[in-house]
Amino acid sequence: MGDGPGQRDTAGAPGRSATVGEAERFARAALTRVLEPGDERGGRWLGEFGAQELLARLTAPDPDATGLPGAGPRRFESYRTRAAAADPHRDLTAIAAAGGRFICPGDGEWPTQLDDLGAARPVGLWVRGRSDLRKWALRSVAVVGARACTPYGAHMAAALGSGLAERGWVVVSGAAFGIDGAVHRGALAAGGATVAVLACGVDVVYPRGHAELIGRIVEQGLVIGELPPGDHPTRSRFVLRNRVIAALTRGTVVVEAEYRSGSLVTARAALRLGRYTMGVPGPATSGLSAGVHELLRGEGVLVTDADEVAELIGEIGDLAPARRGPVLPRDLLDPVSKLLLEALPARGAVDSGHLARGAGTTTDEALGRLYELHALGFVERLGDGWQLTRQANRGTKARRGGS
Amino acid sequence: MGDGPGQRDTAGAPGRSATVGEAERFARAALTRVLEPGDERGGRWLGEFGAQELLARLTAPDPDATGLPGAGPRRFESYRTRAAAADPHRDLTAIAAAGGRFICPGDGEWPTQLDDLGAARPVGLWVRGRSDLRKWALRSVAVVGARACTPYGAHMAAALGSGLAERGWVVVSGAAFGIDGAVHRGALAAGGATVAVLACGVDVVYPRGHAELIGRIVEQGLVIGELPPGDHPTRSRFVLRNRVIAALTRGTVVVEAEYRSGSLVTARAALRLGRYTMGVPGPATSGLSAGVHELLRGEGVLVTDADEVAELIGEIGDLAPARRGPVLPRDLLDPVSKLLLEALPARGAVDSGHLARGAGTTTDEALGRLYELHALGFVERLGDGWQLTRQANRGTKARRGGS
Numbered sequence: 001m002g003d004g005p006g007q008r009d010t011a012g013a014p015g016r017s018a019t020v021g022e023a024e025r026f027a028r029a030a031l032t033r034v035l036e037p038g039d040e041r042g043g044r045w046l047g048e049f050g051a052q053e054l055l056a057r058l059t060a061p062d063p064d065a066t067g068l069p070g071a072g073p074r075r076f077e078s079y080r081t082r083a084a085a086a087d088p089h090r091d092l093t094a095i096a097a098a099g100g101r102f103i104c105p106g107d108g109e110w111p112t113q114l115d116d117l118g119a120a121r122p123v124g125l126w127v128r129g130r131s132d133l134r135k136w137a138l139r140s141v142a143v144v145g146a147r148a149c150t151p152y153g154a155h156m157a158a159a160l161g162s163g164l165a166e167r168g169w170v171v172v173s174g175a176a177f178g179i180d181g182a183v184h185r186g187a188l189a190a191g192g193a194t195v196a197v198l199a200c201g202v203d204v205v206y207p208r209g210h211a212e213l214i215g216r217i218v219e220q221g222l223v224i225g226e227l228p229p230g231d232h233p234t235r236s237r238f239v240l241r242n243r244v245i246a247a248l249t250r251g252t253v254v255v256e257a258e259y260r261s262g263s264l265v266t267a268r269a270a271l272r273l274g275r276y277t278m279g280v281p282g283p284a285t286s287g288l289s290a291g292v293h294e295l296l297r298g299e300g301v302l303v304t305d306a307d308e309v310a311e312l313i314g315e316i317g318d319l320a321p322a323r324r325g326p327v328l329p330r331d332l333l334d335p336v337s338k339l340l341l342e343a344l345p346a347r348g349a350v351d352s353g354h355l356a357r358g359a360g361t362t363t364d365e366a367l368g369r370l371y372e373l374h375a376l377g378f379v380e381r382l383g384d385g386w387q388l389t390r391q392a393n394r395g396t397k398a399r400r401g402g403s
Numbered sequence: 404m405g406d407g408p409g410q411r412d413t414a415g416a417p418g419r420s421a422t423v424g425e426a427e428r429f430a431r432a433a434l435t436r437v438l439e440p441g442d443e444r445g446g447r448w449l450g451e452f453g454a455q456e457l458l459a460r461l462t463a464p465d466p467d468a469t470g471l472p473g474a475g476p477r478r479f480e481s482y483r484t485r486a487a488a489a490d491p492h493r494d495l496t497a498i499a500a501a502g503g504r505f506i507c508p509g510d511g512e513w514p515t516q517l518d519d520l521g522a523a524r525p526v527g528l529w530v531r532g533r534s535d536l537r538k539w540a541l542r543s544v545a546v547v548g549a550r551a552c553t554p555y556g557a558h559m560a561a562a563l564g565s566g567l568a569e570r571g572w573v574v575v576s577g578a579a580f581g582i583d584g585a586v587h588r589g590a591l592a593a594g595g596a597t598v599a600v601l602a603c604g605v606d607v608v609y610p611r612g613h614a615e616l617i618g619r620i621v622e623q624g625l626v627i628g629e630l631p632p633g634d635h636p637t638r639s640r641f642v643l644r645n646r647v648i649a650a651l652t653r654g655t656v657v658v659e660a661e662y663r664s665g666s667l668v669t670a671r672a673a674l675r676l677g678r679y680t681m682g683v684p685g686p687a688t689s690g691l692s693a694g695v696h697e698l699l700r701g702e703g704v705l706v707t708d709a710d711e712v713a714e715l716i717g718e719i720g721d722l723a724p725a726r727r728g729p730v731l732p733r734d735l736l737d738p739v740s741k742l743l744l745e746a747l748p749a750r751g752a753v754d755s756g757h758l759a760r761g762a763g764t765t766t767d768e769a770l771g772r773l774y775e776l777h778a779l780g781f782v783e784r785l786g787d788g789w790q791l792t793r794q795a796n797r798g799t800k801a802r803r804g805g806s
Contacts, residue, residue: 152686152688155688156687156688280687281684281685281686281687281692281696281699281705282684282685282686282687283555283684283685283686284559284683284684284685284706284707284708285555285558285559289684290707293684293705293707296684296699296705297704297705297706297711301700302684302696302699302700302705303687303700304687304693304696305687308700
């Protein structure tokens, strides 16, 4: 411990609309080293005392004076050991060096639907990638499944990844082998937006075989996680990571899962959170579909393609304002987004490469902004291209002096 | 027309507990040549005037004096032409020659759950096979599906047919190629009870390639239908046959069905009738599972094996008294059934061949009776054998002087 506020150059917070003070950010960054993902007791302390006060109590010289309820002496000592070793300055410097940032509740980029997790809400999120997580999460859907999937499962996962991306949905998964990887690759191949939620530090490549894939997601999408830089995954971290995937998205699709698999943990978390929970059927003789079928015999909804997923999750509007048109004044948009909107014609669709050139930016940057604009109701995807929505078009005409 | 009551020797009615008079049986047999399956207008006339009066009106010399509401002249003339040509004596003789019978509402063997069809209730049923249809139908389940099924579909159909038969369920299907055939074969192979509901006369072998299968079902099970002897199937008869399958059983399982297929007609009929409607999932990429998946996205319940089917349909007790123990006094049982009960030991299971020898009858006959006794709650199937239920055992002990 040691570094406090005033370290703006290394804080790694997004410049755009951060509202959290540096002391708070430092304290929360430190606490991601102290509290394991989903630690509800820690989450309750955090809610009661605030991040800075909690950290101060955990690092107080006199352990008997901390006044933190509910932890036995041995457990409490483990918290104190971790807190003493935490070095948020080093971690925030490391994430900045990796081109990333650390976001907290209260930041403009914080996805507020994670608040549904209550005391299990992440302390903060480490993020790599250039897009705005909050905007992306507004129109996002999770697709998860077995690591040791069948060729059928991989095919369905890739088709859902690309199909949902083509329909303007941000596709979230866990970057694992098997279904997860096929989902991300499908979304990337469709020139789409994808978010990988890791169970380790976002600068740690796990699994190693997915180094190239994760690197590509950092470029074209977002790689996020609760664990501080350098931290490695554990069994419980994998399981608890799934609650973040479930809470972040409007719904979760499971493609191939055995009985009692981690993907079903995500699905059940989604159900508890009131999100849509879907499953892709397979042969009744396949053990890799048994978990999905169990889900579908309960509250899960059977889906066979991206249209069916989009139809279901598109019905609800509580997470995204998309269906009600733009809610953000254009003047609040970042400069690149404004240029992209200017580059779109009043009628017809244009591909993202063309738009990127028109706005003087890269295709990856343009894509990220376009998915944000989609979530905000300004644009929509049409096949390979993008076009203004009717509402946005009216606004543009008005600005251009049309009627 | 011509032959009236008094033809008991050719009536072909089951001797056991028939309660319908011969005049009524003759009239209804004639009307199966006049009214197409599912003719609701005809069904309403039947309800209003009764079979004999309706037939008299349709065969009256003066067509203007019949007073039947709701049919145009041309349509009405078609009814009259058919009524004039009907020859119930010939048909009842033919069914008797084929070893069968004709049963009507009011007969002891009539499956009263068909009354749920209202005006579309069959006028009567032509039946081949030695078992009691009413008792069998009490614990029956339909398994239907595509003619041009995949090897996966055929495997699932056969497994459900044998699995349900092994659990004491009577398995009903339509004797078509593909799924239907696999279902019947599965049930037969397990030494089980199966009912084929035909869309043609029960003495007509359709499809021809199933001659041996249908013959085997006549021996070991029941072959039934609404059409009089010699009548051939038509497209509409196939469709309307499905309502009988749905109404007869506690639930319908669909194994492989394309969009808008006949099997889905059965499934939807089952839903309308308040029966359980189930579907076996398959790959989302298979057109032959698309209809099933559509069903499962609605009110259908996903099932993957016989246990799941039995668990679901076993929950309801409105059609069968099985779960509440025997309701029929033993004295009312037929002699063979009584002998079979006597042949069963107080504890443990015995195979049907052994029981048949003990009761001095054939294995097929014994099997038919055992499934009836199962429906009535006297016996239950355990693997390859049969044993007394707890309730029946108490009754036996009491009769034998035990306590």
